[in-house]
Amino acid sequence: MILDTNVYVSALGYDGNEREVLRRCLKGGFSLYLTNEIIAEVERVLEYPKFDFTPAQKDAIKLILTEIGNIVQPIRFFNLVKADPSDDKFLTAAISAEADFLITGDNHLLRLKQIGKTRILNSADFLKAVS
Structure with missing residues (x-):
């Protein structure tokens, strides 16, 4: 599965659906691809002053990214999200990893619903789908 940056940030800052999605990845229920x-985007966003994450919180997410996540090399780059081209990196990762899911809170991506075999869902819908 691919997690959008907003999922990592929400999982770190709030005890909600995004945190549960990340927990399931950590328990080994799903492979996490990056x-x-x-x-780089997650690490950059974690430093935004508006989030006020502690160094320990930032280190925890960085550890997840480097130790638990599986790094994939993009096989092809996509240009599908005209409204926000920076979101294309998540579609590229999903196709390259042949991921079953892309979890996001971003409406630009959610509108697509699916790309290849990858279903694009928000955290709540993902948790319903796998329950």
């Missing part, structure tokens, strides 16, 4: 571009 690209170097996704890792």
Whole structure:
């Protein structure tokens, strides 16, 4: 599965559906896939002052990214999200990893519903789908 940056941020900051999605990845229920571009974005966003994450919180997410996540090399780059081209990196990762799911809170991505075999869901819908 691919997690959008907003899922990592929400999982870290709030005890909700996004945290449960991340817990399921950590328990080994789903393989977590990343690209170097996704890792760089997550690390950059964690530093935004508005989030006020502690160093320990940031280190926890960075550990998940590097130790639990599986790095995939993009096999092809997509240009599908015209409204926000920076979201294309998640579609590229999903196709390259042949991921079953892309979990996001981003409406630009959610509108697509599916790309290849990858279902694009928000955290709540994902948890319903796998329950």
